[in-house]
Amino acid sequence: MGLLNAVVQGVLLGGLYALYAAGLSLMFGVMRIVNLAHGDLGVVAAYVALVLVTHTFLPVWAAVVVTVLLSAVAGYLLQRLLLQRSLSSGPLATLLVTFGLSVILQNVLQELFSADTRSLDTGTFATAAIHLGEISVSYLGLLGLGLALATIVGVQLYLSRTATGRMMRAASDDPEVATLVGADARHVYAVATSIALASVALAGMVFAMRSSFSPTIGSMSLIFAFEAVVIGGLGSLWGTLLGGLGLGLAQSIVGYYDPADSILAGHLLFLAVLALRPQGILAARGT
Amino acid sequence: MNSPQTCLEIRGLDVHHGQLRAVTDLSLTVAERQVVAVIGANGAGKSTLLRCVAGILPASRGEILLDGVDVTRLPTHRRVALGIASVPEGRRLFGSLTVEENLRTGAYRHRAGPWDLAAVTELFPWMADRRRQRSSQLSGGEQQAVAICRALMSNPRVLLLDELSLGLAPVVVTRMYEALPRILESGCAVLLVEQDVSKALAMTDQVHCLLEGRTVLSGAPADLDRKSVEAAYFGIDRREAG
Amino acid sequence: MSTTRETAPRVSGGFRVRRDSRLSRYGMLGLVAVCIGLAGLPYVVYESVTSSLVTLFVLIAMASMWNLLAGFGGMASIGQQAYVGIGGYTVIWAADQGINPFLGIAVAALFSAVLAVPTSLLAFRLRGDYFAVGTWVIAEVYRLLVIKSDSLGGPSGRALTGLSDMGLTARNAATYWAALVVAVVCVAAGYLLLRGRVGLSLTAVRDDEIAARAAGVDVTTAKRIVYLVSAAGCGAAGGVVVVDALSIQPTAIFSVQWSAYMIFIVVIGGIGYLEGPLLGAVVFFALQQYLADYGTWYLILLGVVAAASAVWMPRGLWGQVVHRTGLRLFPVGYRLDRTDQQ
Numbered sequence: 001m002g003l004l005n006a007v008v009q010g011v012l013l014g015g016l017y018a019l020y021a022a023g024l025s026l027m028f029g030v031m032r033i034v035n036l037a038h039g040d041l042g043v044v045a046a047y048v049a050l051v052l053v054t055h056t057f058l059p060v061w062a063a064v065v066v067t068v069l070l071s072a073v074a075g076y077l078l079q080r081l082l083l084q085r086s087l088s089s090g091p092l093a094t095l096l097v098t099f100g101l102s103v104i105l106q107n108v109l110q111e112l113f114s115a116d117t118r119s120l121d122t123g124t125f126a127t128a129a130i131h132l133g134e135i136s137v138s139y140l141g142l143l144g145l146g147l148a149l150a151t152i153v154g155v156q157l158y159l160s161r162t163a164t165g166r167m168m169r170a171a172s173d174d175p176e177v178a179t180l181v182g183a184d185a186r187h188v189y190a191v192a193t194s195i196a197l198a199s200v201a202l203a204g205m206v207f208a209m210r211s212s213f214s215p216t217i218g219s220m221s222l223i224f225a226f227e228a229v230v231i232g233g234l235g236s237l238w239g240t241l242l243g244g245l246g247l248g249l250a251q252s253i254v255g256y257y258d259p260a261d262s263i264l265a266g267h268l269l270f271l272a273v274l275a276l277r278p279q280g281i282l283a284a285r286g287t
Numbered sequence: 288m289n290s291p292q293t294c295l296e297i298r299g300l301d302v303h304h305g306q307l308r309a310v311t312d313l314s315l316t317v318a319e320r321q322v323v324a325v326i327g328a329n330g331a332g333k334s335t336l337l338r339c340v341a342g343i344l345p346a347s348r349g350e351i352l353l354d355g356v357d358v359t360r361l362p363t364h365r366r367v368a369l370g371i372a373s374v375p376e377g378r379r380l381f382g383s384l385t386v387e388e389n390l391r392t393g394a395y396r397h398r399a400g401p402w403d404l405a406a407v408t409e410l411f412p413w414m415a416d417r418r419r420q421r422s423s424q425l426s427g428g429e430q431q432a433v434a435i436c437r438a439l440m441s442n443p444r445v446l447l448l449d450e451l452s453l454g455l456a457p458v459v460v461t462r463m464y465e466a467l468p469r470i471l472e473s474g475c476a477v478l479l480v481e482q483d484v485s486k487a488l489a490m491t492d493q494v495h496c497l498l499e500g501r502t503v504l505s506g507a508p509a510d511l512d513r514k515s516v517e518a519a520y521f522g523i524d525r526r527e528a529g
Numbered sequence: 530m531s532t533t534r535e536t537a538p539r540v541s542g543g544f545r546v547r548r549d550s551r552l553s554r555y556g557m558l559g560l561v562a563v564c565i566g567l568a569g570l571p572y573v574v575y576e577s578v579t580s581s582l583v584t585l586f587v588l589i590a591m592a593s594m595w596n597l598l599a600g601f602g603g604m605a606s607i608g609q610q611a612y613v614g615i616g617g618y619t620v621i622w623a624a625d626q627g628i629n630p631f632l633g634i635a636v637a638a639l640f641s642a643v644l645a646v647p648t649s650l651l652a653f654r655l656r657g658d659y660f661a662v663g664t665w666v667i668a669e670v671y672r673l674l675v676i677k678s679d680s681l682g683g684p685s686g687r688a689l690t691g692l693s694d695m696g697l698t699a700r701n702a703a704t705y706w707a708a709l710v711v712a713v714v715c716v717a718a719g720y721l722l723l724r725g726r727v728g729l730s731l732t733a734v735r736d737d738e739i740a741a742r743a744a745g746v747d748v749t750t751a752k753r754i755v756y757l758v759s760a761a762g763c764g765a766a767g768g769v770v771v772v773d774a775l776s777i778q779p780t781a782i783f784s785v786q787w788s789a790y791m792i793f794i795v796v797i798g799g800i801g802y803l804e805g806p807l808l809g810a811v812v813f814f815a816l817q818q819y820l821a822d823y824g825t826w827y828l829i830l831l832g833v834v835a836a837a838s839a840v841w842m843p844r845g846l847w848g849q850v851v852h853r854t855g856l857r858l859f860p861v862g863y864r865l866d867r868t869d870q871q
């Protein structure tokens with residue numbers, strides 16, 4: 001396969017990273033917190049979908065829809081019951097709580113499902129692809145990219161067109177005044193976390209369809225999502241999309257020459273951005 | 288008989304910042320269509336009082352009643368829903384939102400009433416042309432106007448205004464005060480903080496002078512002479528007596 | 530009648546500013562006695578006891594370093610495993626050069642601190658939560674670079690050379706003492722650092738960073754010193770781990786698990802107290818031993834306890850002790866005593 005194909009695969013992979021990163025970026029933008037269990041929550045979604053597919057008569061697409069809805073509810077509750085309290089317990093509390101949650105989730109999954117790798121079987125869809133000469137564009141890759149685009153456009157529209165979305169941006173600017181104009185910060189934050197969890201659930205399931213997964217891969221997803229957010233620039237969803245694509249391209253192109261170095265290449269891109277342009281490619285405007 | 292109905296009543300209020308008691312045993316009432324000014328030197332506790340009425344700071348003693356309903360323990364957003372709207376000290380618009388979006392945030396939890404986007408734009412007509420501009424690009428006076436309109440969008444019963452004139456040119460301040468009668472027409476009450484004593488005496492129905500968190504003088508401007516107000520403002524006769 | 534002008538006369542009364550209390554002096558003496566007792570342990574107990582205590586000492590050393598970094602420096606890192614790994618590999622490399630592995634532990638501390646300088650230049654561009662994840666990425670980079678080196682054993686790791694001619698009992702005892710020394714030095718270094726200028730700067734930062742900067746406190750230098758010291762401590766601890774295990778495996782030595790241990794210990798024990806990691810490490814160690822037969826459940830339990838205490842008991846167990854008794858073993862602050870009590 002040629003370099004051109006590597007570029008195309010990089011874009012598809014980057015779409016998945018952007019989908020992972022969208023929720024992380026939203027939560028940081030609104031509440032200034034990094035959810036260290038972000039990637040693990042995507043893995044949990046993959047296991048939930050797996051259970052639904054193997055133990056019920058739901059087809060895969062229906063299992064995906066159900067899982068996304070469950071994740072949205074879980075996100076709302078997570079914020080209301082745990083993260084909201086930690087926001088008022090000092091600057092490190094949220095970090096420590098989400099890190100603890102990450103360790104808990106990974107180990108519980110390991111106890112429940114063992115450390116074996118699994119995959120979410122989508123039948124022939126998993127291998128179907130469009131072939132254009134030497135380039136092959138897998139349906140699954142396109143699905144990831146399409147979902148990433150749809151999620152980011154959707155969240156942007158939500159933030160700019162709806163009252164609660166507007167209030168999220170307002171709370172990000174000045175949380176106290178947001179409550180002065182009538183926002184219930186707990187509700188606004190919980191909606192943001194709910195969106196973040198729904199999107200990371202999608203990402204986790206697309207990942208599970210593309211390749212095999214195990215209880216501990218959530219850490220890697222978190223790191224990739226984080227890199228995408230920083231490369232793109234904090235607080236900008238479009239930047240996050242670009243960051244995800246950049247990361248995917250770096251990994252894929254370097255991987256074309258030496259697969260062993262592909263992940264290192266992504267990390268080095270991240271460090272290079274940190275060294276040369278710490279505000280990211282598309283820095284948030286405004287504040 | 289037809290004395291105006293009381294909108295906001297504060298009884299025996301204490302507010303603390305940690306150990307420091309910033310407001311002590313404060314009582315006042317604001318009636319419908321009335322403007323009450325709280326004056327006092329820097330650090331007298333004026334902002335603390337307004338922030339407590341809005342629900343940002345908890346009251347450590349006393350009661351706050353809105354139309355006879357005790358709101359002392361309600362969270363801020365519930366008070367907004369019941370009709371307490373604030374223009375915070377220093378305006379504090381949402382910098383990354385446009386003018387129109389700032390105004391719309393004010394309607395997040397609105398009551399029924401005359402104020403909407405069209406009505407507030409009538410109050411300050413220049414807003415119509417600037418509504419797509421980011422609020423951080425406005426001048427201080429323009430920001431103050433948007434902050435007032437943002438608060439009005441909720442159709443409040445009581446409007447809390449903290450230092451309208453902060454950092455504004457006198458002519459701009461006058462324009463802000465000129466909007467007051469139209470605001471009162473909608474039937475709400477205004478509790479405002481003002482550093483400029485003569486402005487407060489000229490424009491309001493009732494003046495409360497705070498010194499170190501206590502009311503040292505209050506009354507209608509007509510009943511107060513300037514000298515005693517100034518003395519109360521700076522706490523002069525207290526110092527001499529003590 | 531002037532009511533609230535009562536501050537002036539009181540100041541003229543007798544006050545004395547002191548660092549320690551009688552209680553804390555006894556506490557210090559007690560700690561010294563415990564250390565001496567621990568040093569003599571290899572002569573009195575079975576090797577199985579001392580060898581499991583090595584694990585405890587390693588945990589104490591690492592957790593103290595993390596506490597210094599996060600609790601006092603305000604830098605919560607989840608990338609300290611970078612220095613655990615670097616320290617471990619330094620011992621391996623030093624042994625190849627003919628340096629005794631026990632001496633290699635000191636080299637490991639030094640080399641970790643050296644590498645921490647360029648690392649801090651990058652990591653310090655991130656703040657708060659982003660610093661935490663950024664340091665994790667950097668640790669991953671170190672791991673990926675190390676496994677590219679064939680002489681260090683690549684992805685599968687290597688055995689430690691240079692200790693094969695030492696008798697088993699002597700080696701175990703030496704490992705035990707090395708671990709004890711590393712733990713004591715880590716705790717003592719934190720104490721001395723916080724009593725000095727760096728401690729004052731950090732206290733100022735903790736109270737109000739902007740004001741501290743405005744007042745001319747060199748915040749970045751203070752933070753960098755803390756970062757280097759904590760890298761050195763983790764490097765030494767990593768060295769001990771390798772000397773104890775006699776082999777190294779890159780995924781294990783660079784595992785984020787180390788950071789998880791440090792964080793759980795410090796959060797449960799009490800963040801921002803020098804005593805916290807000691808108490809937390811003992812709790813952690815006891816749970817680990819007690820629940821050893823139940824797989825990873827001890828980690829799940831610890832995760833739950835740590836997350837819960839971060840929210841509901843932010844000052845940890847030692848915070849409760851201080852709250853109840855006022856006991857401080859390591860007085861790094863100042864206390865005001867009235868000398869004119871009636």
Ligand SMILES: Nc1ncnc2c1ncn2[C@@H]1O[C@H](COP(=O)(O)OP(=O)(O)OP(=O)(O)O)[C@@H](O)[C@H]1O
Pocket residue numbers: 304305307309327328329330331332333334335336376482
């Ligand atoms: N967030 C706070 N924490 C601690 N003390 C505070 C805080 N805000 C205000 N204070 C103190 O409470 C007292 C009253 O302050 P407040 O801001 O209410 O005064 P003010 O009358 O509004 O003054 P100004 O005219 O300067 O706005 C002052 O002594 C002030 O130092």
Ligand SMILES: [Mg+2]
Pocket residue numbers: 333334335376449
């Ligand atoms: Mg004020």
